[in-house]
Amino acid sequence: MPIVARITQLNIRGYHPSRAVAIVLLIVAVAGVLALFFTTGLPPVLRDLRQFSDELPQHIPAMAAKLKQIPFANRFGVEAIAQRAVGAFDATVTYLFTSVPLWLSHLFDILTAVFLCIYFMLEGEHAYRFFLSLFPTDQRIRLNNTLKRAEHKISKWLVGQGTLMLILGICSIIAFGLLHVRYFLLLGFLMGLLNIIPIAGGVITIALVAIVAALDSWTKMGGVLIFYLVYVNIENAILIPRIMRSSVNLMGLTVLVSLLLGTALAGVVGALVSVPTAALITVLLDEYAVQKK
Numbered sequence: 700m701p702i703v704a705r706i707t708q709l710n711i712r713g714y715h716p717s718r719a720v721a722i723v724l725l726i727v728a729v730a731g732v733l734a735l736f737f738t739t740g741l742p743p744v745l746r747d748l749r750q751f752s753d754e755l756p757q758h759i760p761a762m763a764a765k766l767k768q769i770p771f772a773n774r775f776g777v778e779a780i781a782q783r784a785v786g787a788f789d790a791t792v793t794y795l796f797t798s799v800p801l802w803l804s805h806l807f808d809i810l811t812a813v814f815l816c817i818y819f820m821l822e823g824e825h826a827y828r829f830f831l832s833l834f835p836t837d838q839r840i841r842l843n844n845t846l847k848r849a850e851h852k853i854s855k856w857l858v859g860q861g862t863l864m865l866i867l868g869i870c871s872i873i874a875f876g877l878l879h880v881r882y883f884l885l886l887g888f889l890m891g892l893l894n895i896i897p898i899a900g901g902v903i904t905i906a907l908v909a910i911v912a913a914l915d916s917w918t919k920m921g922g923v924l925i926f927y928l929v930y931v932n933i934e935n936a937i938l939i940p941r942i943m944r945s946s947v948n949l950m951g952l953t954v955l956v957s958l959l960l961g962t963a964l965a966g967v968v969g970a971l972v973s974v975p976t977a978a979l980i981t982v983l984l985d986e987y988a989v990q991k992k
Contacts, residue, residue, distance in 0.1 A: 701854060703820055722820050747885035812971060841986070849982035853975045859942045864894045866938065867901075867930065871908075874926045878919055880912050896955055901931070953977050 706721035716724065819826070831839050868891020875883035886908045893900035905927045912919035954974055961973025 700820060700823070718821065722817060726817070743884045747882035750882065808966065845982055845986045846979075849979045852982060853978040856974070856978065860895065862942050863934065863938060864891045867891050867894050867934075870930060871926075875908065875923070878912070878922045878926075879915075880908065880919055880923065881915070882911065886911065896958070901927070953981065 702725055703718060703721045706724055707716055707718055709716060831843055834842055868887055871890035872883060872887030875887055880886065886904070890901070890904045890908070893904050905923070908923050908927075909920050912923045954977065957973040957977035958970055961969035961971075961976070963969070965972075
Protein backbone atom coordinates (compact mmCIF):
# COMPACT_ATOMS: atom_id res chain seq x y z
CA MET A 700 0.00 0.00 0.00
CA PRO A 701 2.81 2.56 0.60
CA ILE A 702 4.05 1.90 -2.95
CA VAL A 703 0.51 2.25 -4.33
CA ALA A 704 0.10 5.53 -2.43
CA ARG A 705 3.38 6.83 -3.86
CA ILE A 706 2.29 5.98 -7.40
CA THR A 707 -1.06 7.75 -6.97
CA GLN A 708 0.82 10.90 -5.91
CA LEU A 709 2.76 11.06 -9.17
CA ASN A 710 1.98 14.12 -11.29
CA ILE A 711 2.12 13.25 -14.98
CA ARG A 712 1.21 16.50 -16.75
CA GLY A 713 -1.58 17.12 -14.30
CA TYR A 714 -2.73 13.50 -14.26
CA HIS A 715 -2.66 11.52 -11.02
CA PRO A 716 -3.00 7.73 -11.44
CA SER A 717 -5.97 6.22 -9.67
CA ARG A 718 -5.56 3.45 -7.13
CA ALA A 719 -6.59 0.82 -9.71
CA VAL A 720 -4.02 2.11 -12.21
CA ALA A 721 -1.36 2.19 -9.48
CA ILE A 722 -2.11 -1.42 -8.55
CA VAL A 723 -1.88 -2.49 -12.21
CA LEU A 724 1.48 -0.73 -12.57
CA LEU A 725 2.74 -2.38 -9.40
CA ILE A 726 1.65 -5.84 -10.58
CA VAL A 727 3.30 -5.31 -13.98
CA ALA A 728 6.54 -4.21 -12.32
CA VAL A 729 6.60 -7.21 -9.96
CA ALA A 730 5.77 -9.59 -12.82
CA GLY A 731 8.57 -8.08 -14.89
CA VAL A 732 11.12 -8.54 -12.10
CA LEU A 733 10.02 -12.15 -11.53
CA ALA A 734 10.15 -12.90 -15.25
CA LEU A 735 13.66 -11.44 -15.45
CA PHE A 736 14.75 -13.52 -12.46
CA PHE A 737 13.32 -16.81 -13.72
CA THR A 738 14.68 -16.35 -17.26
CA THR A 739 18.15 -14.96 -16.56
CA GLY A 740 18.98 -15.31 -12.86
CA LEU A 741 17.64 -18.71 -11.83
CA PRO A 742 18.96 -20.99 -14.64
CA PRO A 743 22.67 -20.38 -13.81
CA VAL A 744 21.91 -21.03 -10.13
CA LEU A 745 20.16 -24.33 -10.93
CA ARG A 746 23.01 -25.30 -13.26
CA ASP A 747 25.57 -24.65 -10.53
CA LEU A 748 23.47 -26.61 -8.04
CA ARG A 749 23.35 -29.63 -10.33
CA GLN A 750 27.05 -29.40 -11.12
CA PHE A 751 27.88 -29.04 -7.43
CA SER A 752 25.88 -32.15 -6.53
CA ASP A 753 27.58 -34.13 -9.31
CA GLU A 754 31.15 -33.08 -8.47
CA LEU A 755 30.98 -33.07 -4.66
CA PRO A 756 31.52 -36.86 -4.19
CA GLN A 757 34.67 -36.64 -6.32
CA HIS A 758 36.17 -33.93 -4.11
CA ILE A 759 35.38 -35.56 -0.77
CA PRO A 760 38.55 -37.76 -0.66
CA ALA A 761 40.78 -34.74 -1.33
CA MET A 762 38.92 -32.75 1.29
CA ALA A 763 39.27 -35.57 3.82
CA ALA A 764 43.00 -35.81 3.08
CA LYS A 765 43.42 -32.10 3.76
CA LEU A 766 41.48 -32.36 7.00
CA LYS A 767 43.64 -35.29 8.14
CA GLN A 768 46.63 -32.96 8.10
CA ILE A 769 45.05 -31.04 10.98
CA PRO A 770 46.31 -32.30 14.36
CA PHE A 771 43.96 -34.74 16.13
CA ALA A 772 41.62 -34.76 13.10
CA ASN A 773 41.63 -38.58 12.95
CA ARG A 774 40.00 -38.76 16.35
CA PHE A 775 36.86 -37.14 14.98
CA GLY A 776 36.29 -39.67 12.18
CA VAL A 777 36.79 -37.23 9.30
CA GLU A 778 36.07 -39.73 6.51
CA ALA A 779 32.85 -40.98 8.08
CA ILE A 780 31.65 -37.41 8.63
CA ALA A 781 32.51 -36.49 5.04
CA GLN A 782 30.63 -39.47 3.63
CA ARG A 783 27.58 -38.66 5.73
CA ALA A 784 27.72 -35.06 4.55
CA VAL A 785 27.77 -36.21 0.91
CA GLY A 786 24.80 -38.51 1.48
CA ALA A 787 22.82 -35.78 3.20
CA PHE A 788 23.59 -33.27 0.46
CA ASP A 789 22.72 -35.70 -2.34
CA ALA A 790 19.42 -36.48 -0.63
CA THR A 791 18.67 -32.76 -0.29
CA VAL A 792 19.47 -32.01 -3.94
CA THR A 793 17.41 -34.98 -5.11
CA TYR A 794 14.48 -33.79 -3.02
CA LEU A 795 14.75 -30.26 -4.41
CA PHE A 796 14.63 -31.45 -8.02
CA THR A 797 12.02 -34.16 -7.58
CA SER A 798 9.72 -31.92 -5.53
CA VAL A 799 9.38 -29.29 -8.26
CA PRO A 800 6.01 -30.76 -9.34
CA LEU A 801 4.93 -30.57 -5.70
CA TRP A 802 5.83 -26.89 -5.61
CA LEU A 803 3.88 -26.30 -8.80
CA SER A 804 0.86 -27.92 -7.17
CA HIS A 805 0.86 -25.03 -4.70
CA LEU A 806 0.67 -22.53 -7.55
CA PHE A 807 -3.08 -22.20 -7.03
CA ASP A 808 -2.50 -21.28 -3.37
CA ILE A 809 0.01 -18.62 -4.38
CA LEU A 810 -2.31 -17.19 -7.02
CA THR A 811 -5.12 -17.12 -4.45
CA ALA A 812 -2.91 -15.13 -2.11
CA VAL A 813 -2.03 -12.72 -4.93
CA PHE A 814 -5.69 -12.09 -5.79
CA LEU A 815 -6.51 -11.61 -2.12
CA CYS A 816 -3.76 -8.99 -1.93
CA ILE A 817 -5.22 -7.21 -4.96
CA TYR A 818 -8.72 -7.17 -3.45
CA PHE A 819 -7.37 -5.89 -0.14
CA MET A 820 -5.48 -3.12 -1.93
CA LEU A 821 -8.68 -2.12 -3.75
CA GLU A 822 -11.17 -2.44 -0.89
CA GLY A 823 -9.01 -2.86 2.18
CA GLU A 824 -9.81 0.56 3.62
CA HIS A 825 -13.55 -0.17 3.55
CA ALA A 826 -13.05 -3.57 5.21
CA TYR A 827 -10.78 -1.99 7.82
CA ARG A 828 -13.29 0.72 8.72
CA PHE A 829 -16.04 -1.90 8.98
CA PHE A 830 -13.83 -3.98 11.29
CA LEU A 831 -13.24 -0.98 13.56
CA SER A 832 -16.96 -0.21 13.65
CA LEU A 833 -17.52 -3.53 15.45
CA PHE A 834 -15.83 -2.11 18.58
CA PRO A 835 -17.18 0.49 21.01
CA THR A 836 -16.18 4.08 20.25
CA ASP A 837 -13.93 4.42 23.31
CA GLN A 838 -11.90 1.34 22.26
CA ARG A 839 -11.85 2.12 18.55
CA ILE A 840 -9.23 4.86 18.66
CA ARG A 841 -6.84 2.80 20.77
CA LEU A 842 -7.19 -0.24 18.52
CA ASN A 843 -6.72 1.85 15.40
CA ASN A 844 -3.51 3.40 16.75
CA THR A 845 -2.23 -0.05 17.75
CA LEU A 846 -2.88 -1.55 14.31
CA LYS A 847 -1.28 1.44 12.61
CA ARG A 848 1.85 0.89 14.70
CA ALA A 849 1.88 -2.77 13.64
CA GLU A 850 1.55 -1.77 9.98
CA HIS A 851 4.41 0.71 10.29
CA LYS A 852 6.55 -1.84 12.11
CA ILE A 853 6.23 -4.65 9.58
CA SER A 854 6.60 -2.29 6.60
CA LYS A 855 9.89 -0.99 7.95
CA TRP A 856 11.10 -4.50 8.72
CA LEU A 857 10.22 -5.87 5.28
CA VAL A 858 11.89 -3.01 3.40
CA GLY A 859 14.96 -3.09 5.62
CA GLN A 860 15.38 -6.86 5.59
CA GLY A 861 14.86 -7.03 1.84
CA THR A 862 17.52 -4.35 1.33
CA LEU A 863 20.00 -6.19 3.55
CA MET A 864 19.34 -9.46 1.70
CA LEU A 865 19.93 -7.76 -1.67
CA ILE A 866 23.16 -6.09 -0.51
CA LEU A 867 24.56 -9.33 0.98
CA GLY A 868 23.63 -11.33 -2.12
CA ILE A 869 25.29 -8.87 -4.53
CA CYS A 870 28.41 -8.44 -2.36
CA SER A 871 28.73 -12.23 -1.95
CA ILE A 872 28.47 -12.90 -5.69
CA ILE A 873 31.12 -10.25 -6.41
CA ALA A 874 33.47 -11.42 -3.63
CA PHE A 875 33.11 -15.14 -4.43
CA GLY A 876 33.59 -14.40 -8.12
CA LEU A 877 36.79 -12.43 -7.46
CA LEU A 878 38.07 -15.28 -5.27
CA HIS A 879 37.19 -17.75 -8.08
CA VAL A 880 35.05 -19.85 -5.76
CA ARG A 881 33.16 -22.56 -7.61
CA TYR A 882 29.44 -22.06 -8.09
CA PHE A 883 29.76 -18.46 -6.89
CA LEU A 884 26.37 -17.52 -8.39
CA LEU A 885 24.59 -20.29 -6.47
CA LEU A 886 26.42 -19.57 -3.22
CA GLY A 887 25.92 -15.81 -3.47
CA PHE A 888 22.24 -16.33 -4.18
CA LEU A 889 21.93 -18.58 -1.12
CA MET A 890 23.79 -16.05 1.05
CA GLY A 891 21.29 -13.34 0.21
CA LEU A 892 18.22 -15.59 0.34
CA LEU A 893 18.95 -17.26 3.69
CA ASN A 894 19.75 -13.90 5.27
CA ILE A 895 15.98 -13.80 5.92
CA ILE A 896 16.84 -16.03 8.92
CA PRO A 897 18.84 -13.87 11.33
CA ILE A 898 22.28 -15.16 12.40
CA ALA A 899 21.55 -18.84 11.65
CA GLY A 900 21.02 -18.27 7.92
CA GLY A 901 24.34 -16.48 7.50
CA VAL A 902 26.27 -19.01 9.59
CA ILE A 903 24.87 -21.98 7.67
CA THR A 904 25.58 -20.52 4.23
CA ILE A 905 29.07 -19.22 5.03
CA ALA A 906 29.96 -22.66 6.41
CA LEU A 907 28.82 -24.19 3.11
CA VAL A 908 30.79 -21.61 1.10
CA ALA A 909 33.89 -22.22 3.23
CA ILE A 910 33.66 -25.98 2.58
CA VAL A 911 33.33 -25.44 -1.18
CA ALA A 912 36.27 -23.01 -1.17
CA ALA A 913 38.37 -25.46 0.85
CA LEU A 914 37.94 -28.07 -1.89
CA ASP A 915 40.30 -25.92 -3.99
CA SER A 916 42.60 -24.36 -1.39
CA TRP A 917 42.81 -23.16 2.18
CA THR A 918 43.64 -19.70 0.80
CA LYS A 919 40.23 -19.42 -0.83
CA MET A 920 38.59 -20.61 2.37
CA GLY A 921 40.47 -17.96 4.33
CA GLY A 922 39.43 -15.30 1.82
CA VAL A 923 35.78 -16.32 2.13
CA LEU A 924 35.89 -16.19 5.94
CA ILE A 925 37.68 -12.82 5.91
CA PHE A 926 35.06 -11.41 3.52
CA TYR A 927 32.23 -12.57 5.77
CA LEU A 928 33.84 -11.19 8.93
CA VAL A 929 34.42 -7.82 7.24
CA TYR A 930 30.88 -7.74 5.86
CA VAL A 931 29.29 -8.64 9.20
CA ASN A 932 31.16 -5.83 10.93
CA ILE A 933 30.22 -3.32 8.21
CA GLU A 934 26.60 -4.49 8.34
CA ASN A 935 26.39 -4.15 12.12
CA ALA A 936 28.24 -0.84 12.26
CA ILE A 937 26.87 0.95 9.18
CA LEU A 938 24.12 -0.82 7.25
CA ILE A 939 21.81 -1.94 10.07
CA PRO A 940 21.85 1.44 11.92
CA ARG A 941 21.05 3.28 8.67
CA ILE A 942 18.67 0.85 6.97
CA MET A 943 16.94 -0.26 10.18
CA ARG A 944 16.98 3.27 11.52
CA SER A 945 13.40 2.94 12.73
CA SER A 946 13.57 0.27 15.39
CA VAL A 947 11.18 -2.56 14.60
CA ASN A 948 12.06 -4.63 17.69
CA LEU A 949 11.53 -7.97 15.94
CA MET A 950 13.93 -10.42 17.54
CA GLY A 951 15.67 -12.97 15.35
CA LEU A 952 14.12 -15.78 17.37
CA THR A 953 10.66 -14.32 16.73
CA VAL A 954 11.27 -14.26 12.98
CA LEU A 955 12.69 -17.80 12.92
CA VAL A 956 9.88 -19.34 14.99
CA SER A 957 7.19 -17.53 13.00
CA LEU A 958 8.68 -18.77 9.70
CA LEU A 959 8.80 -22.35 10.98
CA LEU A 960 5.24 -22.22 12.31
CA GLY A 961 3.87 -20.54 9.19
CA THR A 962 5.51 -23.08 6.89
CA ALA A 963 4.32 -26.02 9.00
CA LEU A 964 0.73 -24.75 9.18
CA ALA A 965 0.14 -23.45 5.66
CA GLY A 966 3.20 -24.11 3.50
CA VAL A 967 4.29 -21.33 1.15
CA VAL A 968 1.35 -19.05 1.93
CA GLY A 969 1.95 -19.53 5.64
CA ALA A 970 5.58 -18.51 5.24
CA LEU A 971 4.52 -15.38 3.35
CA VAL A 972 2.25 -14.16 6.13
CA SER A 973 4.18 -15.50 9.13
CA VAL A 974 6.40 -12.50 9.85
CA PRO A 975 3.60 -9.90 9.43
CA THR A 976 1.44 -12.01 11.74
CA ALA A 977 4.25 -12.16 14.31
CA ALA A 978 4.67 -8.39 14.17
CA LEU A 979 0.91 -7.89 14.63
CA ILE A 980 0.83 -10.26 17.62
CA THR A 981 3.80 -8.59 19.31
CA VAL A 982 2.24 -5.13 18.99
CA LEU A 983 -1.14 -6.35 20.28
CA LEU A 984 0.49 -8.12 23.22
CA ASP A 985 2.56 -5.05 24.02
CA GLU A 986 -0.55 -2.86 24.03
CA TYR A 987 -3.09 -5.09 25.74
CA ALA A 988 -1.24 -7.82 27.68
CA VAL A 989 2.09 -6.47 28.90
CA GLN A 990 1.82 -4.97 32.38
CA LYS A 991 3.66 -1.66 32.19
CA LYS A 992 4.62 0.18 35.35
